[in-house]
Amino acid sequence: MKKAVSILFLSAYLLANTQLIELLKFPVLIEHYQTHHKESGISFWTFLEIHYIYMHGRDADYDTDMKLPFKTISSAAASSVALCPPVLFSITEVVTNFNDKGVHPLYKFFYSSPRLDSIWQPPKTC
DSSP, X not given: OHHHHHXXXXXXXXXXXXXXXXXXXXXXXXXXXXXXXXXXOOOHHHHHIIIIISOOOSOTTHHHHTTSTTSSOOOOOOOOOOOOXXXXXXXXXXXXXXXXXXXXXXXXXXXXXXXXXXTOOOOOOO
């Protein structure tokens, strides 16, 4: 049961997010080949060459030609992969001098308030 469910989910994912959905158009390909074979007696390989390799332009069955697998992009889902090179940088240790009270000057500049100075005091150095 687990195997069947996993195959179902994998199939649904692959059909929705890849171009494997085009394989569902395979019966149209066979039917269209049979039509051409009855009319002109061409081989399957020649049929594929005419419809996929050589651009034969608009003809009487152009609408059917465009329904063949991998002729048009019919999937609404698009996937993209962004590869970012690693950013090379080095971190250098910055040595700062503390004032005589042991409080860093930036600490006092950014975190001092006249109202809060009486309540909150920075930690004292030992």
